[in-house]
Amino acid sequence: MPLPLCLLFDSDGTLVDSECLLAEVMADLLPTFNLPFSARQYMEEFRGVRFRTIVDTLGERHGALNEERFPSLESEMRRLMEQRMRAELLPIDGMPEALEALAAHPKAVVSNGPERKIRCAMESTGLASHFGDNLYSAYTLGVWKPDPGLYRQAAEAMGQAPEHCVVIDDAAVGVAAGLAAGMRVIHLNRFPGEETTPDGAIAIHHAGELPTAVAQLATKESVPDPL
Structure with missing residues:
Protein backbone atom coordinates (compact mmCIF):
# COMPACT_ATOMS: atom_id res chain seq x y z
CA MET A 1 0.00 0.00 0.00
CA GLU A 19 -10.29 36.78 6.46
CA CYS A 20 -13.38 38.85 7.26
CA LEU A 21 -11.86 39.68 10.67
CA LEU A 22 -8.56 40.67 9.06
CA ALA A 23 -10.34 42.76 6.43
CA GLU A 24 -12.22 44.65 9.15
CA VAL A 25 -9.09 45.21 11.26
CA MET A 26 -7.15 46.54 8.28
CA ALA A 27 -10.05 48.72 7.13
CA ASP A 28 -10.17 50.32 10.57
CA LEU A 29 -6.40 50.70 11.00
CA LEU A 30 -4.82 51.50 7.63
CA PRO A 31 -6.68 54.79 7.06
CA THR A 32 -5.32 56.08 10.40
CA PHE A 33 -1.89 55.75 8.74
CA ASN A 34 -3.11 57.70 5.67
CA LEU A 35 -3.58 54.54 3.59
CA PRO A 36 -7.19 54.46 2.31
CA PHE A 37 -8.57 50.93 2.52
CA SER A 38 -11.85 49.03 2.77
CA ALA A 39 -12.76 45.55 3.96
CA ARG A 40 -14.21 44.77 0.53
CA GLN A 41 -10.93 45.80 -1.08
CA TYR A 42 -9.09 43.18 0.96
CA MET A 43 -11.52 40.43 -0.05
CA GLU A 44 -11.46 41.38 -3.73
CA GLU A 45 -7.78 42.17 -4.22
CA PHE A 46 -5.50 41.11 -1.40
CA ARG A 47 -6.66 37.77 0.04
CA GLY A 48 -3.64 35.78 1.19
CA VAL A 49 -1.17 38.51 0.27
CA ARG A 50 1.70 39.42 2.58
CA PHE A 51 0.90 42.44 4.79
CA ARG A 52 4.09 44.24 3.74
CA THR A 53 3.08 43.86 0.09
CA ILE A 54 -0.38 45.30 0.80
CA VAL A 55 1.12 48.33 2.53
CA ASP A 56 3.64 48.88 -0.28
CA THR A 57 0.92 48.59 -2.94
CA LEU A 58 -1.26 51.11 -1.13
CA GLY A 59 1.76 53.36 -0.76
CA GLU A 60 2.30 53.35 -4.51
CA ARG A 61 -1.30 54.46 -5.00
CA HIS A 62 -1.73 56.97 -2.19
CA GLY A 63 1.72 57.97 -1.01
CA ALA A 64 4.27 55.81 0.71
CA LEU A 65 4.14 55.23 4.44
CA ASN A 66 7.10 56.64 6.33
CA GLU A 67 9.28 53.57 6.81
CA GLU A 68 9.78 54.37 10.48
CA ARG A 69 6.02 54.00 11.04
CA PHE A 70 5.70 50.52 9.53
CA PRO A 71 6.75 48.55 12.64
CA SER A 72 4.13 50.30 14.78
CA LEU A 73 1.49 49.76 12.08
CA GLU A 74 2.24 46.05 11.82
CA SER A 75 2.47 45.60 15.58
CA GLU A 76 -0.92 47.23 16.12
CA MET A 77 -2.49 45.22 13.31
CA ARG A 78 -1.19 41.96 14.83
CA ARG A 79 -2.39 42.96 18.30
CA LEU A 80 -5.89 43.82 17.13
CA MET A 81 -6.11 40.73 14.95
CA GLU A 82 -5.08 38.38 17.75
CA GLN A 83 -7.66 39.99 20.01
CA ARG A 84 -10.40 39.44 17.44
CA MET A 85 -9.26 35.89 16.69
CA ARG A 86 -9.28 34.76 20.31
CA ALA A 87 -12.76 36.18 20.79
CA GLU A 88 -14.46 35.41 17.46
CA LEU A 89 -12.51 33.03 15.21
Missing part, protein backbone atom coordinates in the same frame (compact mmCIF):
# COMPACT_ATOMS: atom_id res chain seq x y z
CA PRO A 2 1.36 3.48 -0.84
CA LEU A 3 2.03 5.87 2.02
CA PRO A 4 -0.71 8.46 2.66
CA LEU A 5 -0.28 11.72 0.79
CA CYS A 6 1.15 14.62 2.80
CA LEU A 7 -1.39 17.45 3.12
CA LEU A 8 -0.14 21.04 3.29
CA PHE A 9 -2.88 23.43 4.40
CA ASP A 10 -3.06 27.18 4.14
CA SER A 11 -4.50 28.76 7.29
CA ASP A 12 -6.50 31.95 6.66
CA GLY A 13 -9.61 31.22 4.61
CA THR A 14 -8.75 27.54 4.28
CA LEU A 15 -8.66 26.15 7.82
CA VAL A 16 -10.04 29.14 9.69
CA ASP A 17 -12.56 31.83 8.79
CA SER A 18 -10.26 34.73 9.63
CA LEU A 90 -14.23 29.90 13.90
CA PRO A 91 -13.00 27.06 11.68
CA ILE A 92 -14.12 27.02 8.08
CA ASP A 93 -17.47 25.23 7.85
CA GLY A 94 -16.94 21.47 7.53
CA MET A 95 -13.17 21.60 8.12
CA PRO A 96 -13.07 19.90 11.57
CA GLU A 97 -14.97 16.92 10.15
CA ALA A 98 -12.77 16.84 7.06
CA LEU A 99 -9.61 16.78 9.17
CA GLU A 100 -10.98 13.91 11.25
CA ALA A 101 -11.70 11.97 8.06
CA LEU A 102 -8.11 12.62 6.90
CA ALA A 103 -6.51 11.55 10.18
CA ALA A 104 -4.22 9.01 8.51
CA HIS A 105 -2.43 11.66 6.45
CA PRO A 106 0.60 13.64 7.64
CA LYS A 107 -0.41 17.31 7.75
CA ALA A 108 1.10 20.75 8.13
CA VAL A 109 -0.05 24.34 8.11
CA VAL A 110 1.87 26.52 5.64
CA SER A 111 1.00 30.21 5.92
CA ASN A 112 2.13 33.66 4.85
CA GLY A 113 1.37 34.78 8.41
CA PRO A 114 3.66 34.79 11.46
CA GLU A 115 3.94 31.63 13.53
CA ARG A 116 2.28 33.30 16.52
CA LYS A 117 -0.77 34.03 14.38
CA ILE A 118 -0.87 30.44 13.07
CA ARG A 119 -0.73 29.03 16.60
CA CYS A 120 -3.39 31.43 17.78
CA ALA A 121 -5.66 30.37 14.91
CA MET A 122 -5.22 26.66 15.55
CA GLU A 123 -5.69 27.01 19.32
CA SER A 124 -8.70 29.32 19.05
CA THR A 125 -10.57 26.96 16.73
CA GLY A 126 -9.63 23.63 18.31
CA LEU A 127 -7.66 22.45 15.26
CA ALA A 128 -4.21 22.39 16.88
CA SER A 129 -4.24 18.65 17.59
CA HIS A 130 -4.36 17.84 13.87
CA PHE A 131 -1.03 19.55 13.17
CA GLY A 132 1.09 19.54 16.33
CA ASP A 133 4.25 21.54 15.66
CA ASN A 134 4.02 21.16 11.87
CA LEU A 135 3.46 24.90 11.43
CA TYR A 136 5.49 26.64 8.72
CA SER A 137 5.47 30.42 8.56
CA ALA A 138 6.75 32.60 5.75
CA TYR A 139 8.14 34.94 8.41
CA THR A 140 10.26 32.12 9.83
CA LEU A 141 11.38 30.65 6.51
CA GLY A 142 11.87 34.00 4.77
CA VAL A 143 9.81 33.26 1.66
CA TRP A 144 6.21 34.23 0.90
CA LYS A 145 3.57 32.80 -1.42
CA PRO A 146 3.26 32.97 -4.43
CA ASP A 147 6.93 31.96 -4.28
CA PRO A 148 6.88 28.13 -4.39
CA GLY A 149 9.81 28.02 -1.97
CA LEU A 150 7.50 28.22 1.04
CA TYR A 151 5.66 25.01 0.18
CA ARG A 152 8.88 23.32 -0.93
CA GLN A 153 10.62 24.08 2.36
CA ALA A 154 7.61 22.83 4.30
CA ALA A 155 7.61 19.58 2.32
CA GLU A 156 11.33 19.12 2.94
CA ALA A 157 10.84 19.70 6.67
CA MET A 158 8.08 17.08 6.64
CA GLY A 159 10.42 14.62 4.89
CA GLN A 160 8.20 14.51 1.81
CA ALA A 161 8.90 14.81 -1.91
CA PRO A 162 6.92 17.60 -3.62
CA GLU A 163 5.10 15.13 -5.87
CA HIS A 164 3.82 13.30 -2.77
CA CYS A 165 2.28 16.48 -1.32
CA VAL A 166 -1.14 18.02 -1.79
CA VAL A 167 -1.59 21.74 -1.21
CA ILE A 168 -5.01 22.85 0.06
CA ASP A 169 -5.36 26.61 -0.35
CA ASP A 170 -8.16 29.08 -0.94
CA ALA A 171 -6.19 32.08 -2.25
CA ALA A 172 -4.76 32.70 -5.71
CA VAL A 173 -1.25 33.29 -4.33
CA GLY A 174 -1.29 29.92 -2.54
CA VAL A 175 -2.69 27.98 -5.48
CA ALA A 176 0.01 29.49 -7.72
CA ALA A 177 2.71 28.61 -5.17
CA GLY A 178 1.56 24.99 -4.90
CA LEU A 179 1.43 24.47 -8.65
CA ALA A 180 4.85 26.06 -9.14
CA ALA A 181 6.24 23.81 -6.39
CA GLY A 182 5.28 20.73 -8.43
CA MET A 183 2.59 19.61 -6.00
CA ARG A 184 -1.01 18.57 -6.48
CA VAL A 185 -3.29 21.45 -5.53
CA ILE A 186 -6.85 21.47 -4.24
CA HIS A 187 -8.36 24.93 -4.51
CA LEU A 188 -10.97 25.51 -1.83
CA ASN A 189 -12.89 27.97 -3.98
CA ARG A 190 -15.54 29.33 -1.64
CA PHE A 191 -16.42 32.15 -4.04
CA PRO A 192 -16.99 30.34 -7.37
CA GLY A 193 -19.06 33.21 -8.75
CA GLU A 194 -16.11 35.58 -8.35
CA GLU A 195 -13.01 33.40 -8.69
CA THR A 196 -11.80 30.80 -11.15
CA THR A 197 -9.61 27.80 -10.42
CA PRO A 198 -6.39 27.75 -12.47
CA ASP A 199 -5.61 24.91 -14.83
CA GLY A 200 -3.82 22.13 -12.99
CA ALA A 201 -5.67 22.61 -9.70
CA ILE A 202 -8.75 20.75 -8.48
CA ALA A 203 -11.68 22.92 -7.42
CA ILE A 204 -13.87 22.16 -4.43
CA HIS A 205 -16.39 24.57 -2.95
CA HIS A 206 -16.87 23.21 0.58
CA ALA A 207 -14.50 21.57 3.06
CA GLY A 208 -16.82 18.56 3.16
CA GLU A 209 -15.64 17.70 -0.36
CA LEU A 210 -11.99 17.51 0.71
CA PRO A 211 -11.73 13.85 1.85
CA THR A 212 -13.17 12.64 -1.46
CA ALA A 213 -10.81 14.86 -3.48
CA VAL A 214 -7.79 13.60 -1.53
CA ALA A 215 -8.93 9.99 -1.92
CA GLN A 216 -9.19 10.47 -5.68
CA LEU A 217 -5.67 11.84 -5.85
CA ALA A 218 -4.39 8.93 -3.76
CA THR A 219 -6.08 6.47 -6.11
CA LYS A 220 -4.46 8.10 -9.14
CA GLU A 221 -1.04 7.93 -7.46
CA SER A 222 -1.41 4.22 -6.72
CA VAL A 223 -2.27 3.32 -10.33
CA PRO A 224 0.92 2.58 -12.29
CA ASP A 225 1.52 4.44 -15.52
CA PRO A 226 0.81 2.35 -18.66
CA LEU A 227 3.85 1.04 -20.47
Whole structure:
Protein backbone atom coordinates (compact mmCIF):
# COMPACT_ATOMS: atom_id res chain seq x y z
CA MET A 1 0.00 0.00 0.00
CA PRO A 2 1.36 3.48 -0.84
CA LEU A 3 2.03 5.87 2.02
CA PRO A 4 -0.71 8.46 2.66
CA LEU A 5 -0.28 11.72 0.79
CA CYS A 6 1.15 14.62 2.80
CA LEU A 7 -1.39 17.45 3.12
CA LEU A 8 -0.14 21.04 3.29
CA PHE A 9 -2.88 23.43 4.40
CA ASP A 10 -3.06 27.18 4.14
CA SER A 11 -4.50 28.76 7.29
CA ASP A 12 -6.50 31.95 6.66
CA GLY A 13 -9.61 31.22 4.61
CA THR A 14 -8.75 27.54 4.28
CA LEU A 15 -8.66 26.15 7.82
CA VAL A 16 -10.04 29.14 9.69
CA ASP A 17 -12.56 31.83 8.79
CA SER A 18 -10.26 34.73 9.63
CA GLU A 19 -10.29 36.78 6.46
CA CYS A 20 -13.38 38.85 7.26
CA LEU A 21 -11.86 39.68 10.67
CA LEU A 22 -8.56 40.67 9.06
CA ALA A 23 -10.34 42.76 6.43
CA GLU A 24 -12.22 44.65 9.15
CA VAL A 25 -9.09 45.21 11.26
CA MET A 26 -7.15 46.54 8.28
CA ALA A 27 -10.05 48.72 7.13
CA ASP A 28 -10.17 50.32 10.57
CA LEU A 29 -6.40 50.70 11.00
CA LEU A 30 -4.82 51.50 7.63
CA PRO A 31 -6.68 54.79 7.06
CA THR A 32 -5.32 56.08 10.40
CA PHE A 33 -1.89 55.75 8.74
CA ASN A 34 -3.11 57.70 5.67
CA LEU A 35 -3.58 54.54 3.59
CA PRO A 36 -7.19 54.46 2.31
CA PHE A 37 -8.57 50.93 2.52
CA SER A 38 -11.85 49.03 2.77
CA ALA A 39 -12.76 45.55 3.96
CA ARG A 40 -14.21 44.77 0.53
CA GLN A 41 -10.93 45.80 -1.08
CA TYR A 42 -9.09 43.18 0.96
CA MET A 43 -11.52 40.43 -0.05
CA GLU A 44 -11.46 41.38 -3.73
CA GLU A 45 -7.78 42.17 -4.22
CA PHE A 46 -5.50 41.11 -1.40
CA ARG A 47 -6.66 37.77 0.04
CA GLY A 48 -3.64 35.78 1.19
CA VAL A 49 -1.17 38.51 0.27
CA ARG A 50 1.70 39.42 2.58
CA PHE A 51 0.90 42.44 4.79
CA ARG A 52 4.09 44.24 3.74
CA THR A 53 3.08 43.86 0.09
CA ILE A 54 -0.38 45.30 0.80
CA VAL A 55 1.12 48.33 2.53
CA ASP A 56 3.64 48.88 -0.28
CA THR A 57 0.92 48.59 -2.94
CA LEU A 58 -1.26 51.11 -1.13
CA GLY A 59 1.76 53.36 -0.76
CA GLU A 60 2.30 53.35 -4.51
CA ARG A 61 -1.30 54.46 -5.00
CA HIS A 62 -1.73 56.97 -2.19
CA GLY A 63 1.72 57.97 -1.01
CA ALA A 64 4.27 55.81 0.71
CA LEU A 65 4.14 55.23 4.44
CA ASN A 66 7.10 56.64 6.33
CA GLU A 67 9.28 53.57 6.81
CA GLU A 68 9.78 54.37 10.48
CA ARG A 69 6.02 54.00 11.04
CA PHE A 70 5.70 50.52 9.53
CA PRO A 71 6.75 48.55 12.64
CA SER A 72 4.13 50.30 14.78
CA LEU A 73 1.49 49.76 12.08
CA GLU A 74 2.24 46.05 11.82
CA SER A 75 2.47 45.60 15.58
CA GLU A 76 -0.92 47.23 16.12
CA MET A 77 -2.49 45.22 13.31
CA ARG A 78 -1.19 41.96 14.83
CA ARG A 79 -2.39 42.96 18.30
CA LEU A 80 -5.89 43.82 17.13
CA MET A 81 -6.11 40.73 14.95
CA GLU A 82 -5.08 38.38 17.75
CA GLN A 83 -7.66 39.99 20.01
CA ARG A 84 -10.40 39.44 17.44
CA MET A 85 -9.26 35.89 16.69
CA ARG A 86 -9.28 34.76 20.31
CA ALA A 87 -12.76 36.18 20.79
CA GLU A 88 -14.46 35.41 17.46
CA LEU A 89 -12.51 33.03 15.21
CA LEU A 90 -14.23 29.90 13.90
CA PRO A 91 -13.00 27.06 11.68
CA ILE A 92 -14.12 27.02 8.08
CA ASP A 93 -17.47 25.23 7.85
CA GLY A 94 -16.94 21.47 7.53
CA MET A 95 -13.17 21.60 8.12
CA PRO A 96 -13.07 19.90 11.57
CA GLU A 97 -14.97 16.92 10.15
CA ALA A 98 -12.77 16.84 7.06
CA LEU A 99 -9.61 16.78 9.17
CA GLU A 100 -10.98 13.91 11.25
CA ALA A 101 -11.70 11.97 8.06
CA LEU A 102 -8.11 12.62 6.90
CA ALA A 103 -6.51 11.55 10.18
CA ALA A 104 -4.22 9.01 8.51
CA HIS A 105 -2.43 11.66 6.45
CA PRO A 106 0.60 13.64 7.64
CA LYS A 107 -0.41 17.31 7.75
CA ALA A 108 1.10 20.75 8.13
CA VAL A 109 -0.05 24.34 8.11
CA VAL A 110 1.87 26.52 5.64
CA SER A 111 1.00 30.21 5.92
CA ASN A 112 2.13 33.66 4.85
CA GLY A 113 1.37 34.78 8.41
CA PRO A 114 3.66 34.79 11.46
CA GLU A 115 3.94 31.63 13.53
CA ARG A 116 2.28 33.30 16.52
CA LYS A 117 -0.77 34.03 14.38
CA ILE A 118 -0.87 30.44 13.07
CA ARG A 119 -0.73 29.03 16.60
CA CYS A 120 -3.39 31.43 17.78
CA ALA A 121 -5.66 30.37 14.91
CA MET A 122 -5.22 26.66 15.55
CA GLU A 123 -5.69 27.01 19.32
CA SER A 124 -8.70 29.32 19.05
CA THR A 125 -10.57 26.96 16.73
CA GLY A 126 -9.63 23.63 18.31
CA LEU A 127 -7.66 22.45 15.26
CA ALA A 128 -4.21 22.39 16.88
CA SER A 129 -4.24 18.65 17.59
CA HIS A 130 -4.36 17.84 13.87
CA PHE A 131 -1.03 19.55 13.17
CA GLY A 132 1.09 19.54 16.33
CA ASP A 133 4.25 21.54 15.66
CA ASN A 134 4.02 21.16 11.87
CA LEU A 135 3.46 24.90 11.43
CA TYR A 136 5.49 26.64 8.72
CA SER A 137 5.47 30.42 8.56
CA ALA A 138 6.75 32.60 5.75
CA TYR A 139 8.14 34.94 8.41
CA THR A 140 10.26 32.12 9.83
CA LEU A 141 11.38 30.65 6.51
CA GLY A 142 11.87 34.00 4.77
CA VAL A 143 9.81 33.26 1.66
CA TRP A 144 6.21 34.23 0.90
CA LYS A 145 3.57 32.80 -1.42
CA PRO A 146 3.26 32.97 -4.43
CA ASP A 147 6.93 31.96 -4.28
CA PRO A 148 6.88 28.13 -4.39
CA GLY A 149 9.81 28.02 -1.97
CA LEU A 150 7.50 28.22 1.04
CA TYR A 151 5.66 25.01 0.18
CA ARG A 152 8.88 23.32 -0.93
CA GLN A 153 10.62 24.08 2.36
CA ALA A 154 7.61 22.83 4.30
CA ALA A 155 7.61 19.58 2.32
CA GLU A 156 11.33 19.12 2.94
CA ALA A 157 10.84 19.70 6.67
CA MET A 158 8.08 17.08 6.64
CA GLY A 159 10.42 14.62 4.89
CA GLN A 160 8.20 14.51 1.81
CA ALA A 161 8.90 14.81 -1.91
CA PRO A 162 6.92 17.60 -3.62
CA GLU A 163 5.10 15.13 -5.87
CA HIS A 164 3.82 13.30 -2.77
CA CYS A 165 2.28 16.48 -1.32
CA VAL A 166 -1.14 18.02 -1.79
CA VAL A 167 -1.59 21.74 -1.21
CA ILE A 168 -5.01 22.85 0.06
CA ASP A 169 -5.36 26.61 -0.35
CA ASP A 170 -8.16 29.08 -0.94
CA ALA A 171 -6.19 32.08 -2.25
CA ALA A 172 -4.76 32.70 -5.71
CA VAL A 173 -1.25 33.29 -4.33
CA GLY A 174 -1.29 29.92 -2.54
CA VAL A 175 -2.69 27.98 -5.48
CA ALA A 176 0.01 29.49 -7.72
CA ALA A 177 2.71 28.61 -5.17
CA GLY A 178 1.56 24.99 -4.90
CA LEU A 179 1.43 24.47 -8.65
CA ALA A 180 4.85 26.06 -9.14
CA ALA A 181 6.24 23.81 -6.39
CA GLY A 182 5.28 20.73 -8.43
CA MET A 183 2.59 19.61 -6.00
CA ARG A 184 -1.01 18.57 -6.48
CA VAL A 185 -3.29 21.45 -5.53
CA ILE A 186 -6.85 21.47 -4.24
CA HIS A 187 -8.36 24.93 -4.51
CA LEU A 188 -10.97 25.51 -1.83
CA ASN A 189 -12.89 27.97 -3.98
CA ARG A 190 -15.54 29.33 -1.64
CA PHE A 191 -16.42 32.15 -4.04
CA PRO A 192 -16.99 30.34 -7.37
CA GLY A 193 -19.06 33.21 -8.75
CA GLU A 194 -16.11 35.58 -8.35
CA GLU A 195 -13.01 33.40 -8.69
CA THR A 196 -11.80 30.80 -11.15
CA THR A 197 -9.61 27.80 -10.42
CA PRO A 198 -6.39 27.75 -12.47
CA ASP A 199 -5.61 24.91 -14.83
CA GLY A 200 -3.82 22.13 -12.99
CA ALA A 201 -5.67 22.61 -9.70
CA ILE A 202 -8.75 20.75 -8.48
CA ALA A 203 -11.68 22.92 -7.42
CA ILE A 204 -13.87 22.16 -4.43
CA HIS A 205 -16.39 24.57 -2.95
CA HIS A 206 -16.87 23.21 0.58
CA ALA A 207 -14.50 21.57 3.06
CA GLY A 208 -16.82 18.56 3.16
CA GLU A 209 -15.64 17.70 -0.36
CA LEU A 210 -11.99 17.51 0.71
CA PRO A 211 -11.73 13.85 1.85
CA THR A 212 -13.17 12.64 -1.46
CA ALA A 213 -10.81 14.86 -3.48
CA VAL A 214 -7.79 13.60 -1.53
CA ALA A 215 -8.93 9.99 -1.92
CA GLN A 216 -9.19 10.47 -5.68
CA LEU A 217 -5.67 11.84 -5.85
CA ALA A 218 -4.39 8.93 -3.76
CA THR A 219 -6.08 6.47 -6.11
CA LYS A 220 -4.46 8.10 -9.14
CA GLU A 221 -1.04 7.93 -7.46
CA SER A 222 -1.41 4.22 -6.72
CA VAL A 223 -2.27 3.32 -10.33
CA PRO A 224 0.92 2.58 -12.29
CA ASP A 225 1.52 4.44 -15.52
CA PRO A 226 0.81 2.35 -18.66
CA LEU A 227 3.85 1.04 -20.47
